Amino acid sequence: MNICVVGTGYVGLVTGAVFADLGNDVLCVDNDAAKVINLEAGRMPIYEPGLEEMVARNVADGRLAFTTDLTGAVRRSVIVFITVGTPPKPDGQTDLSAVEDVAGVIGQAMERYTVVVNKSTVPVGTGEFVREVIEKNQVRPVNFDVVSNPEFLREGSAIEDTLRPDRIVIGAPTQQVAMSLLELYAPLERPMIITDVPSAEMIKYASNAFLSTKISFINAIANICELAGADVSQVMKAMGLDARIGSAFLSAGLGYGGSCFPKDTDSLVHTASALGYDFSLLKSVVDINRERAAHFVDLIAKALNPLAGRSVAVLGLAFKPNTDDMREAKSVEVIERLLALGASVRAYDPVAMPQARRMLPPTVTYCESPYEAASGVDAVALVTEWNEFKFLNLERLRAAMRRPVIVDGRNVWEPERMRRLGFEYHSIGRKSVLPTQS
Ligand code: NAD
Numbered sequence: 001m002n003i004c005v006v007g008t009g010y011v012g013l014v015t016g017a018v019f020a021d022l023g024n025d026v027l028c029v030d031n032d033a034a035k036v037i038n039l040e041a042g043r044m045p046i047y048e049p050g051l052e053e054m055v056a057r058n059v060a061d062g063r064l065a066f067t068t069d070l071t072g073a074v075r076r077s078v079i080v081f082i083t084v085g086t087p088p089k090p091d092g093q094t095d096l097s098a099v100e101d102v103a104g105v106i107g108q109a110m111e112r113y114t115v116v117v118n119k120s121t122v123p124v125g126t127g128e129f130v131r132e133v134i135e136k137n138q139v140r141p142v143n144f145d146v147v148s149n150p151e152f153l154r155e156g157s158a159i160e161d162t163l164r165p166d167r168i169v170i171g172a173p174t175q176q177v178a179m180s181l182l183e184l185y186a187p188l189e190r191p192m193i194i195t196d197v198p199s200a201e202m203i204k205y206a207s208n209a210f211l212s213t214k215i216s217f218i219n220a221i222a223n224i225c226e227l228a229g230a231d232v233s234q235v236m237k238a239m240g241l242d243a244r245i246g247s248a249f250l251s252a253g254l255g256y257g258g259s260c261f262p263k264d265t266d267s268l269v270h271t272a273s274a275l276g277y278d279f280s281l282l283k284s285v286v287d288i289n290r291e292r293a294a295h296f297v298d299l300i301a302k303a304l305n306p307l308a309g310r311s312v313a314v315l316g317l318a319f320k321p322n323t324d325d326m327r328e329a330k331s332v333e334v335i336e337r338l339l340a341l342g343a344s345v346r347a348y349d350p351v352a353m354p355q356a357r358r359m360l361p362p363t364v365t366y367c368e369s370p371y372e373a374a375s376g377v378d379a380v381a382l383v384t385e386w387n388e389f390k391f392l393n394l395e396r397l398r399a400a401m402r403r404p405v406i407v408d409g410r411n412v413w414e415p416e417r418m419r420r421l422g423f424e425y426h427s428i429g430r431k432s433v434l435p436t437q438s
Helices: 010-021 033-040 051-060 070-075 097-109 126-137 158-163 175-188 197-228 232-240 261-274 280-290 292-304 330-340 353-359 370-374 394-400 415-420
Strands: 002-006 025-029 064-067 079-082 114-118 144-148 168-171 192-195 311-315 344-348 379-382 405-408 424-426
Touching: 002 010, 002 070, 010 025, 010 051, 010 064, 010 158, 025 070, 033 064, 051 064, 051 158, 070 097, 079 097, 079 175, 097 114, 097 126, 114 126, 114 175, 126 144, 126 197, 144 168, 144 175, 144 197, 168 175, 168 197, 175 192, 192 197, 197 232, 197 261, 197 280, 261 280, 280 292, 292 330, 292 379, 292 405, 292 424, 311 330, 311 370, 330 344, 344 353, 344 370, 370 379, 370 394, 415 424
Parallel strands: 002 025, 002 079, 025 064, 079 114, 114 144, 168 192, 311 344, 311 379, 379 405, 405 424
Antiparallel strands: none
16 A cells, blocks of 8 residues: 655654555655755664564665655555644644644645544544544545544554554544555554544543553652552562552652653643643643652752752653653753752663763763763662663672662662672662661
């Protein structure tokens, strides 16, 4: 099938590569010419395990190509996917300008019946908006349909998630229109939910809001555990074993970041309010999440008392492991707060440092390894739970530090083990421990 995917970010590039891998003829479009040139040269704009190989294989086999020419791409395609960014406006509302721009060009370019699929995360009602924009821009009336097919991939496992999603949601005006997407996804043999466009749009927001709620819920419980002397790890474990609750997204820590949960929760609060519903539950979820970085820096400040003049190693900068995405990464607020309180920061991340350099203040010192970052510091602050941090040589880390203080924002280590290893160890929702006296 000839398809085109507009936007070559995390969603567009992975979607394009996977559809090509399934045997379709895919043209990926982006208005960022430098990105397209790089992609043509085999250079990926993002870090995503397995992506480079999949792109190279399909480009070599002639099933995947890149262009800035949206008009040409629309004219050769029976299905056009919109996967451009939908960032937040300052008031939390979703900025639909990129979607609107693309829909306008699709309308002008369309010469025959086309299925336009919205894969970007967009507020309920956007399908109708896209339909109106296309219609308004058509030079002559051409039939088309707008479908909502929200994306659920997670950065860091995007290929696997696209090949084996828990479910595929197709919101279409009629069963017949839904069939074209069903056909495209059939080789994946995954459960499909066929519904109307507004319900599909809402499924995406409701899912992300629910997962965010689980995270903020356990973080609120962690706050209470800290006050009560209880251990949130035990609480989480026992709760997670309850089949009605489940352990996913039930880890206490620095809260959620990234390009989706923060903006999608804000957007749903805004949509609800615009429709006349005060979504106070979700507002609290957002508030709890906003307090996490300040709470973490407070733990560091209390441990070092005072923070001014101290040196802190921050391990992990990306918003989560296995990605270089720094959007809404907790590391940014943590580092800015540490610097504002007079500390100096040495940072290390396995892949996100090039992105981080563009976002963090210039006074941050970047290091080649966790051990180099820990060299001479008064505390190590773990911000992103990369696997390599779980397997650090902790004796070597301690030997490099000036003071053996660790503040763990993701509860990666066991307090008792850290005590035995000679650390003063602080974590989230658990009792702090002091080193065993030798
Ligand atoms: P991104 O910022 O990584 O990529 C968007 C791409 O669109 C960029 O390459 C940009 O240059 C391009 N673009 C912008 N305007 C364009 C235009 N007018 N014409 C052509 N290209 C244009 O974004 P992303 O992370 O891939 O997210 C895309 C959408 O998918 C968003 O709505 C997001 O909420 C949603 N989503 C993202 C994820 C994720 O994990 N990143 C997961 C599920 C859903």
